[in-house]
Amino acid sequence: SNRGDFKVFESRDDLATSLADYVAGLSKSATEGRGSFTVVLSGGSLINALRKLTEPPYLDSVDWGRWHVFWVDERVVAKNHPDSNYKLAYDNFLSKVPVVPGHVYAINDSLSAEAAAEDYETVLRQLAKTGILDASKGGDFPTFDLMLLGIGPDGHVASLFPGHPLLSEKEKWTTFIRDSPKPPPERITFTLPVINSAANIAVVVTGAGKAEALKKGLSDEVHDGLLPIQMVSPKSGNLTWFADKAAAVNIVS
Numbered sequence: 001s002n003r004g005d006f007k008v009f010e011s012r013d014d015l016a017t018s019l020a021d022y023v024a025g026l027s028k029s030a031t032e033g034r035g036s037f038t039v040v041l042s043g044g045s046l047i048n049a050l051r052k053l054t055e056p057p058y059l060d061s062v063d064w065g066r067w068h069v070f071w072v073d074e075r076v077v078a079k080n081h082p083d084s085n086y087k088l089a090y091d092n093f094l095s096k097v098p099v100v101p102g103h104v105y106a107i108n109d110s111l112s113a114e115a116a117a118e119d120y121e122t123v124l125r126q127l128a129k130t131g132i133l134d135a136s137k138g139g140d141f142p143t144f145d146l147m148l149l150g151i152g153p154d155g156h157v158a159s160l161f162p163g164h165p166l167l168s169e170k171e172k173w174t175t176f177i178r179d180s181p182k183p184p185p186e187r188i189t190f191t192l193p194v195i196n197s198a199a200n201i202a203v204v205v206t207g208a209g210k211a212e213a214l215k216k217g218l219s220d221e222v223h224d225g226l227l228p229i230q231m232v233s234p235k236s237g238n239l240t241w242f243a244d245k246a247a248a249v250n251i252v253s
């Protein structure tokens with residue numbers, strides 16, 4: 001499809017193994033090339049799909065010391081709050097692998113939504129100057145090696161929700177919302193241009209509750225305006241979908 005490479009798996013377990021291979025492969029080429037691997041996490045069920053990376057053989061074969069970890073979105077709560085995307089990723093993934101703590105770029109939880117979004121963009125711009133974050137392609141946005149996205153049942157990605165004015169942001173790298181339909185309401189999020197500038201975007205979709213959103217995400221049919229997932233379309237990078245059978249029930253291949 002012109003919507004990238006679509007992979008469907010019998011079970012969540014098979015999906016997790018293939019996803020681990022995929023991430024490990026991208027980590028290898030990025031670390032051998034630029035020397036760092038910049039990977040962006042989402043909240044929600046995505047983190048569980050990364051669990052195989054915390055086990056052998058990946059635990060020992062991945063060059064974790066060269067990973068730099070970011071968040072595509074974060075809720076404006078303390079880092080130890082049950083709603084924190086950082087906490088979810090730390091408890092279930094990052095605490096189980098030897099990443100360098102100083103390479104884990106959590107969103108500052110002591111600031112207001114607006115200030116935290118600005119602060120995150122400053123952090124990213126600094127990393128782009130040092131070359132840790134690839135800015136060599138020119139243009140106004142950095143090239144993350146890998147964006148790992150989930151989809152909400154309503155077709156949202158990151159904290160970009162259907163019909164929201166943020167979908168037309170053209171300049172900022174990170175921004176904030178105070179009216180998220182998915183609680184909690186205050187969030188920091190990457191903008192679409194940053195997402196679409198990534199070298200690789202993986203969309204991970206599991207469970208029957210995502211079947212409609214996945215079907216729409218793979219099509220270019222417009223109903224009530226394009227859904228955020230339909231607007232995920234890398235400018236020059238690769239788009240790969242990882243779905244389980246339950247989510248892919250409506251997809252005829």
Ligand code: 6PG
Nearest residue numbers: 042043044045046150151152158
């Ligand atoms: C969040 C986010 C996003 C997440 C999607 C899908 O929850 O913070 O908006 O990061 O990937 O909402 O979440 P589920 O996979 O849990 O449905």
